[in-house]
Amino acid sequence: MSSKHFSELGDSASRVLDAAEGLIQQQGYNGFSYDDVARLVGIKKPSIHHHFATKAELAAVVAQRYTHRFRSELLIIEGRHAKATDRLLAYAALFEQRYTQDRGLCVCGMLGAEAASLAEPVAAEVQLFFRSNLDWLAAVIKEGQQQGLLRSSVKPAALAEAWHSAMQGAMVLGRGLQSDRGPAQVAKSLLATLLA
Template sequence: MNQTPAGTAERVMDVAEALIQQRGYGGFSFDDVAQAVGIRKPSVHHHFRTKADLVAALARRYTERFESALAAIDVARRDPLARLKAYVQLFATTYAQDGRLCVCGMLGAEADALPADVADAVAGFFQLNLTWLTAAFRDAQRSGQVATGQRAANLAELMLSALEGAMVVGRGGRSGAGPTAVGKNLLASLAA
Protein backbone atom coordinates (compact mmCIF):
# COMPACT_ATOMS: atom_id res chain seq x y z
CA MET A 1 0.00 0.00 0.00
CA ASN A 2 2.99 2.25 0.56
CA GLN A 3 4.21 3.38 -2.82
CA THR A 4 6.84 6.09 -3.17
CA PRO A 5 7.65 7.81 0.16
CA ALA A 6 5.45 10.44 -1.39
CA GLY A 7 7.99 12.84 -2.75
CA THR A 8 11.47 11.51 -3.43
CA ALA A 9 11.15 12.27 -7.13
CA GLU A 10 9.99 15.76 -6.29
CA ARG A 11 12.84 16.29 -3.86
CA VAL A 12 15.26 15.13 -6.55
CA MET A 13 13.81 17.69 -8.94
CA ASP A 14 13.92 20.40 -6.27
CA VAL A 15 17.61 19.82 -5.65
CA ALA A 16 18.49 19.51 -9.32
CA GLU A 17 16.58 22.69 -10.09
CA ALA A 18 18.57 24.68 -7.54
CA LEU A 19 21.85 23.22 -8.82
CA ILE A 20 20.99 24.16 -12.40
CA GLN A 21 20.10 27.69 -11.35
CA GLN A 22 23.46 27.99 -9.62
CA ARG A 23 25.84 26.04 -11.90
CA GLY A 24 24.02 25.03 -15.08
CA TYR A 25 23.32 21.70 -16.79
CA GLY A 26 26.96 20.71 -17.06
CA GLY A 27 27.75 21.93 -13.57
CA PHE A 28 26.02 19.29 -11.49
CA SER A 29 26.08 15.50 -11.29
CA PHE A 30 23.76 12.75 -10.10
CA ASP A 31 26.07 12.34 -7.13
CA ASP A 32 25.57 16.00 -6.18
CA VAL A 33 21.83 15.45 -6.27
CA ALA A 34 22.03 12.19 -4.33
CA GLN A 35 24.08 13.73 -1.51
CA ALA A 36 21.77 16.72 -1.16
CA VAL A 37 18.68 14.50 -1.07
CA GLY A 38 20.33 12.02 1.28
CA ILE A 39 20.23 8.93 -0.95
CA ARG A 40 22.70 7.16 -3.25
CA LYS A 41 23.38 7.78 -6.92
CA PRO A 42 21.60 4.66 -8.27
CA SER A 43 18.48 5.68 -6.37
CA VAL A 44 18.38 8.87 -8.40
CA HIS A 45 18.60 6.78 -11.57
CA HIS A 46 15.63 4.77 -10.30
CA HIS A 47 13.44 7.90 -10.43
CA PHE A 48 14.95 9.37 -13.59
CA ARG A 49 16.64 6.96 -15.97
CA THR A 50 19.01 9.54 -17.47
CA LYS A 51 20.18 13.07 -16.73
CA ALA A 52 18.30 14.26 -19.80
CA ASP A 53 15.08 12.74 -18.39
CA LEU A 54 15.58 14.46 -15.06
CA VAL A 55 16.28 17.90 -16.49
CA ALA A 56 13.54 17.69 -19.12
CA ALA A 57 10.99 16.76 -16.43
CA LEU A 58 12.26 19.54 -14.20
CA ALA A 59 12.09 22.11 -17.00
CA ARG A 60 8.53 21.09 -17.82
CA ARG A 61 7.52 21.34 -14.16
CA TYR A 62 9.15 24.78 -14.01
CA THR A 63 7.20 25.89 -17.08
CA GLU A 64 3.92 24.55 -15.70
CA ARG A 65 4.43 26.39 -12.43
CA PHE A 66 5.22 29.55 -14.34
CA GLU A 67 2.06 29.09 -16.36
CA SER A 68 0.06 28.82 -13.14
CA ALA A 69 1.69 31.99 -11.82
CA LEU A 70 0.76 33.84 -14.99
CA ALA A 71 -2.82 32.61 -14.73
CA ALA A 72 -2.89 33.76 -11.09
CA ILE A 73 -1.75 37.24 -12.15
CA ASP A 74 -4.53 37.40 -14.73
CA VAL A 75 -7.05 36.55 -12.03
CA ALA A 76 -5.64 38.80 -9.32
CA ARG A 77 -5.02 41.89 -11.45
CA ARG A 78 -7.20 43.50 -14.04
CA ASP A 79 -5.05 46.56 -14.69
CA PRO A 80 -2.69 45.80 -17.63
CA LEU A 81 0.27 47.73 -16.22
CA ALA A 82 -0.21 46.09 -12.81
CA ARG A 83 0.00 42.73 -14.56
CA LEU A 84 3.31 43.67 -16.13
CA LYS A 85 4.67 44.82 -12.80
CA ALA A 86 3.60 41.53 -11.22
CA TYR A 87 5.38 39.71 -14.05
CA VAL A 88 8.63 41.48 -13.20
CA GLN A 89 8.16 40.36 -9.62
CA LEU A 90 8.18 36.72 -10.72
CA PHE A 91 11.79 37.09 -11.88
CA ALA A 92 12.72 39.25 -8.93
CA THR A 93 11.58 36.58 -6.49
CA THR A 94 13.74 33.94 -8.16
CA TYR A 95 16.80 36.19 -8.23
CA ALA A 96 16.29 37.17 -4.59
CA GLN A 97 17.10 33.55 -3.65
CA ASP A 98 20.90 33.80 -3.48
CA GLY A 99 21.05 35.22 -7.01
CA ARG A 100 19.45 32.20 -8.62
CA LEU A 101 18.99 32.40 -12.37
CA CYS A 102 15.83 31.51 -14.23
CA VAL A 103 16.08 27.78 -14.96
CA CYS A 104 15.36 28.29 -18.64
CA GLY A 105 17.59 31.34 -18.88
CA MET A 106 20.52 29.22 -17.74
CA LEU A 107 19.55 26.30 -19.95
CA GLY A 108 18.90 28.64 -22.89
CA ALA A 109 22.48 29.86 -22.69
CA GLU A 110 23.69 26.26 -22.76
CA ALA A 111 21.23 25.29 -25.52
CA ASP A 112 23.91 23.94 -27.88
CA ALA A 113 25.05 21.43 -25.27
CA LEU A 114 21.59 20.16 -24.29
CA PRO A 115 19.74 16.96 -25.19
CA ALA A 116 16.86 17.58 -27.61
CA ASP A 117 14.15 16.91 -25.00
CA VAL A 118 15.60 19.52 -22.69
CA ALA A 119 16.04 22.08 -25.45
CA ASP A 120 12.41 21.57 -26.47
CA ALA A 121 11.20 22.22 -22.92
CA VAL A 122 13.27 25.40 -22.75
CA ALA A 123 11.85 26.64 -26.04
CA GLY A 124 8.35 26.01 -24.68
CA PHE A 125 9.05 28.19 -21.66
CA PHE A 126 10.15 31.13 -23.78
CA GLN A 127 7.20 30.73 -26.11
CA LEU A 128 4.80 30.74 -23.17
CA ASN A 129 6.33 33.93 -21.83
CA LEU A 130 6.36 35.72 -25.16
CA THR A 131 2.73 34.86 -25.80
CA TRP A 132 1.59 36.08 -22.38
CA LEU A 133 3.70 39.24 -22.54
CA THR A 134 2.49 40.10 -26.03
CA ALA A 135 -1.12 40.01 -24.85
CA ALA A 136 -0.25 42.00 -21.73
CA PHE A 137 1.53 44.74 -23.69
CA ARG A 138 -1.28 44.86 -26.24
CA ASP A 139 -3.75 45.45 -23.40
CA ALA A 140 -1.49 48.05 -21.79
CA GLN A 141 -1.24 49.90 -25.09
CA ARG A 142 -5.02 49.84 -25.54
CA SER A 143 -5.52 51.18 -22.04
CA GLY A 144 -3.13 54.03 -22.81
CA GLN A 145 -0.54 53.00 -20.21
CA VAL A 146 2.20 51.98 -22.64
CA ALA A 147 3.33 53.95 -25.70
CA THR A 148 2.11 52.58 -29.01
CA GLY A 149 5.22 53.23 -31.07
CA GLN A 150 6.36 49.58 -30.89
CA ARG A 151 4.53 46.38 -31.71
CA ALA A 152 3.43 44.45 -28.64
CA ALA A 153 5.36 41.35 -29.73
CA ASN A 154 8.57 43.39 -29.92
CA LEU A 155 7.99 44.83 -26.47
CA ALA A 156 7.41 41.31 -25.18
CA GLU A 157 10.76 40.10 -26.48
CA LEU A 158 12.43 43.22 -25.14
CA MET A 159 10.99 42.70 -21.68
CA LEU A 160 11.83 39.00 -21.49
CA SER A 161 15.35 39.63 -22.79
CA ALA A 162 15.94 42.46 -20.33
CA LEU A 163 14.85 40.36 -17.34
CA GLU A 164 16.83 37.26 -18.33
CA GLY A 165 19.85 39.42 -19.10
CA ALA A 166 19.55 41.38 -15.86
CA MET A 167 20.07 38.17 -13.92
CA VAL A 168 23.18 37.31 -15.93
CA VAL A 169 24.64 40.81 -15.70
CA GLY A 170 23.73 41.17 -12.04
CA ARG A 171 25.42 37.91 -11.16
CA GLY A 172 28.43 38.14 -13.48
CA GLY A 173 29.07 41.83 -12.88
CA ARG A 174 28.39 41.76 -9.16
CA SER A 175 27.37 45.42 -9.13
CA GLY A 176 24.25 44.88 -11.23
CA ALA A 177 20.95 45.66 -9.58
CA GLY A 178 19.17 42.64 -11.01
CA PRO A 179 15.78 42.12 -12.63
CA THR A 180 13.78 44.22 -10.15
CA ALA A 181 15.41 47.51 -11.07
CA VAL A 182 15.84 46.67 -14.75
CA GLY A 183 12.19 45.68 -15.15
CA LYS A 184 11.02 48.76 -13.30
CA ASN A 185 13.20 51.03 -15.42
CA LEU A 186 12.03 49.42 -18.63
CA LEU A 187 8.36 49.80 -17.76
CA ALA A 188 8.97 53.43 -16.81
CA SER A 189 10.70 54.03 -20.15
CA LEU A 190 7.83 52.48 -22.07
CA ALA A 191 5.11 54.47 -20.31
CA ALA A 192 2.80 56.46 -22.53
Protein backbone atom coordinates in the same frame (compact mmCIF):
# COMPACT_ATOMS: atom_id res chain seq x y z
CA MET B 1 8.76 16.34 -24.82
CA SER B 2 9.60 14.29 -21.78
CA SER B 3 7.57 11.10 -21.39
CA LYS B 4 7.33 11.66 -17.63
CA HIS B 5 5.07 14.24 -16.06
CA PHE B 6 6.14 15.83 -12.80
CA SER B 7 2.67 15.48 -11.25
CA GLU B 8 2.92 11.69 -11.38
CA LEU B 9 6.14 11.50 -9.38
CA GLY B 10 6.40 10.50 -5.74
CA ASP B 11 8.12 12.30 -2.88
CA SER B 12 11.56 10.78 -3.48
CA ALA B 13 11.56 11.75 -7.17
CA SER B 14 10.31 15.23 -6.27
CA ARG B 15 13.26 15.68 -3.89
CA VAL B 16 15.56 14.72 -6.77
CA LEU B 17 13.84 17.34 -8.94
CA ASP B 18 14.24 19.98 -6.22
CA ALA B 19 17.96 19.27 -5.91
CA ALA B 20 18.49 19.27 -9.68
CA GLU B 21 16.54 22.52 -10.05
CA GLY B 22 18.72 24.26 -7.48
CA LEU B 23 21.88 22.98 -9.13
CA ILE B 24 20.74 24.13 -12.58
CA GLN B 25 19.91 27.60 -11.22
CA GLN B 26 23.36 27.95 -9.74
CA GLN B 27 25.62 25.96 -12.07
CA GLY B 28 23.69 25.16 -15.25
CA TYR B 29 23.03 21.83 -16.93
CA ASN B 30 26.67 21.01 -17.62
CA GLY B 31 27.76 22.07 -14.13
CA PHE B 32 26.21 19.24 -12.11
CA SER B 33 26.20 15.46 -12.02
CA TYR B 34 24.08 12.71 -10.51
CA ASP B 35 26.72 12.52 -7.76
CA ASP B 36 25.91 16.13 -6.83
CA VAL B 37 22.18 15.37 -6.75
CA ALA B 38 22.73 12.20 -4.70
CA ARG B 39 24.76 14.15 -2.10
CA LEU B 40 22.09 16.85 -1.78
CA VAL B 41 19.20 14.40 -1.48
CA GLY B 42 21.08 11.91 0.69
CA ILE B 43 20.54 8.89 -1.56
CA LYS B 44 22.74 6.69 -3.73
CA LYS B 45 23.20 7.44 -7.43
CA PRO B 46 21.37 4.27 -8.60
CA SER B 47 18.26 5.56 -6.81
CA ILE B 48 18.29 8.63 -9.06
CA HIS B 49 18.60 6.42 -12.14
CA HIS B 50 15.57 4.51 -10.88
CA HIS B 51 13.49 7.71 -11.18
CA PHE B 52 15.28 9.34 -14.13
CA ALA B 53 17.23 7.07 -16.45
CA THR B 54 19.25 9.93 -17.91
CA LYS B 55 20.32 13.42 -16.95
CA ALA B 56 18.43 14.71 -19.98
CA GLU B 57 15.21 13.15 -18.71
CA LEU B 58 15.79 14.68 -15.28
CA ALA B 59 16.45 18.14 -16.72
CA ALA B 60 13.42 17.92 -19.03
CA VAL B 61 11.12 17.17 -16.09
CA VAL B 62 12.73 19.96 -14.04
CA ALA B 63 12.03 22.40 -16.89
CA GLN B 64 8.50 21.03 -17.34
CA ARG B 65 7.66 21.53 -13.65
CA TYR B 66 9.29 24.98 -13.61
CA THR B 67 7.27 26.08 -16.64
CA HIS B 68 4.05 24.80 -15.08
CA ARG B 69 4.69 26.71 -11.83
CA PHE B 70 5.59 29.84 -13.76
CA ARG B 71 2.43 29.66 -15.87
CA SER B 72 0.40 29.23 -12.69
CA GLU B 73 1.98 32.43 -11.35
CA LEU B 74 0.96 34.25 -14.54
CA LEU B 75 -2.66 33.26 -13.92
CA ILE B 76 -2.39 34.63 -10.39
CA ILE B 77 -1.03 37.91 -11.79
CA GLU B 78 -4.02 38.12 -14.15
CA GLY B 79 -6.38 37.61 -11.22
CA ARG B 80 -4.72 40.27 -9.09
CA HIS B 81 -3.99 43.02 -11.62
CA ALA B 82 -6.26 44.56 -14.23
CA LYS B 83 -3.80 47.07 -15.72
CA ALA B 84 -1.14 45.89 -18.12
CA THR B 85 1.49 48.03 -16.43
CA ASP B 86 0.80 46.38 -13.07
CA ARG B 87 0.95 42.95 -14.71
CA LEU B 88 4.34 43.73 -16.24
CA LEU B 89 5.73 44.82 -12.87
CA ALA B 90 4.27 41.73 -11.19
CA TYR B 91 5.92 39.61 -13.88
CA ALA B 92 9.26 41.24 -13.05
CA ALA B 93 8.63 40.48 -9.38
CA LEU B 94 8.64 36.74 -10.20
CA PHE B 95 12.22 37.07 -11.46
CA GLU B 96 13.13 39.36 -8.56
CA GLN B 97 11.91 36.78 -6.05
CA ARG B 98 14.12 34.10 -7.62
CA TYR B 99 17.10 36.46 -7.84
CA THR B 100 16.97 37.74 -4.26
CA GLN B 101 16.88 34.24 -2.76
CA ASP B 102 20.48 33.31 -3.53
CA ARG B 103 21.34 35.00 -6.83
CA GLY B 104 20.04 31.91 -8.59
CA LEU B 105 18.97 32.37 -12.17
CA CYS B 106 15.86 31.26 -14.03
CA VAL B 107 16.01 27.50 -14.70
CA CYS B 108 15.06 27.89 -18.34
CA GLY B 109 17.31 30.92 -18.74
CA MET B 110 20.26 28.83 -17.58
CA LEU B 111 19.25 25.92 -19.79
CA GLY B 112 18.69 28.26 -22.74
CA ALA B 113 22.25 29.53 -22.40
CA GLU B 114 23.42 25.93 -22.88
CA ALA B 115 21.00 25.14 -25.74
CA ALA B 116 23.73 23.81 -28.04
CA SER B 117 24.52 20.99 -25.60
CA LEU B 118 20.97 20.04 -24.59
CA ALA B 119 19.20 16.86 -25.64
CA GLU B 120 16.02 17.40 -27.67
CA PRO B 121 13.55 16.72 -24.81
CA VAL B 122 15.25 19.35 -22.62
CA ALA B 123 15.45 21.88 -25.46
CA ALA B 124 11.76 21.32 -26.24
CA GLU B 125 10.74 22.07 -22.64
CA VAL B 126 12.92 25.19 -22.59
CA GLN B 127 11.37 26.42 -25.83
CA LEU B 128 7.90 25.86 -24.36
CA PHE B 129 8.83 28.06 -21.39
CA PHE B 130 10.07 30.87 -23.61
CA ARG B 131 7.15 30.64 -26.05
CA SER B 132 4.54 30.67 -23.29
CA ASN B 133 6.20 33.67 -21.63
CA LEU B 134 6.49 35.62 -24.87
CA ASP B 135 2.89 34.87 -25.81
CA TRP B 136 1.67 36.02 -22.40
CA LEU B 137 3.77 39.17 -22.44
CA ALA B 138 2.69 40.05 -25.98
CA ALA B 139 -0.97 39.73 -24.97
CA VAL B 140 -0.42 41.92 -21.88
CA ILE B 141 1.46 44.54 -23.89
CA LYS B 142 -1.17 44.57 -26.63
CA GLU B 143 -3.84 45.10 -23.99
CA GLY B 144 -1.76 47.90 -22.46
CA GLN B 145 -1.50 49.57 -25.85
CA GLN B 146 -5.27 49.25 -26.32
CA GLN B 147 -5.79 50.72 -22.84
CA GLY B 148 -3.65 53.69 -23.89
CA LEU B 149 -1.09 52.92 -21.16
CA LEU B 150 1.79 51.80 -23.38
CA ARG B 151 3.25 53.24 -26.55
CA SER B 152 1.88 51.58 -29.64
CA SER B 153 4.76 52.40 -32.01
CA VAL B 154 6.40 48.99 -31.47
CA LYS B 155 4.73 45.62 -32.07
CA PRO B 156 3.72 43.73 -28.91
CA ALA B 157 5.78 40.66 -29.89
CA ALA B 158 8.95 42.76 -30.16
CA LEU B 159 8.28 44.44 -26.82
CA ALA B 160 7.58 41.03 -25.26
CA GLU B 161 11.02 39.83 -26.37
CA ALA B 162 12.63 42.99 -24.99
CA TRP B 163 10.80 42.68 -21.66
CA HIS B 164 11.64 39.02 -21.15
CA SER B 165 15.24 39.54 -22.27
CA ALA B 166 15.57 42.41 -19.79
CA MET B 167 14.38 40.20 -16.92
CA GLN B 168 16.77 37.36 -17.79
CA GLY B 169 19.60 39.79 -18.45
CA ALA B 170 19.02 41.68 -15.19
CA MET B 171 19.60 38.46 -13.27
CA VAL B 172 22.81 37.66 -15.14
CA LEU B 173 24.14 41.22 -14.89
CA GLY B 174 23.23 41.49 -11.22
CA ARG B 175 24.95 38.20 -10.47
CA GLY B 176 28.04 39.21 -12.45
CA LEU B 177 28.28 42.58 -10.72
CA GLN B 178 27.26 41.09 -7.36
CA SER B 179 24.64 43.82 -7.28
CA ASP B 180 21.36 44.16 -5.42
CA ARG B 181 19.88 45.84 -8.51
CA GLY B 182 17.73 43.07 -9.90
CA PRO B 183 14.86 42.53 -12.33
CA ALA B 184 12.33 44.68 -10.41
CA GLN B 185 14.42 47.83 -10.68
CA VAL B 186 15.30 47.15 -14.31
CA ALA B 187 11.59 46.66 -15.05
CA LYS B 188 10.70 50.04 -13.53
CA SER B 189 13.33 51.74 -15.69
CA LEU B 190 12.19 49.92 -18.81
CA LEU B 191 8.52 50.59 -18.15
CA ALA B 192 9.21 54.32 -17.85
CA THR B 193 10.39 54.28 -21.47
CA LEU B 194 7.26 52.42 -22.64
CA LEU B 195 4.57 54.53 -21.02
CA ALA B 196 2.29 56.38 -23.42
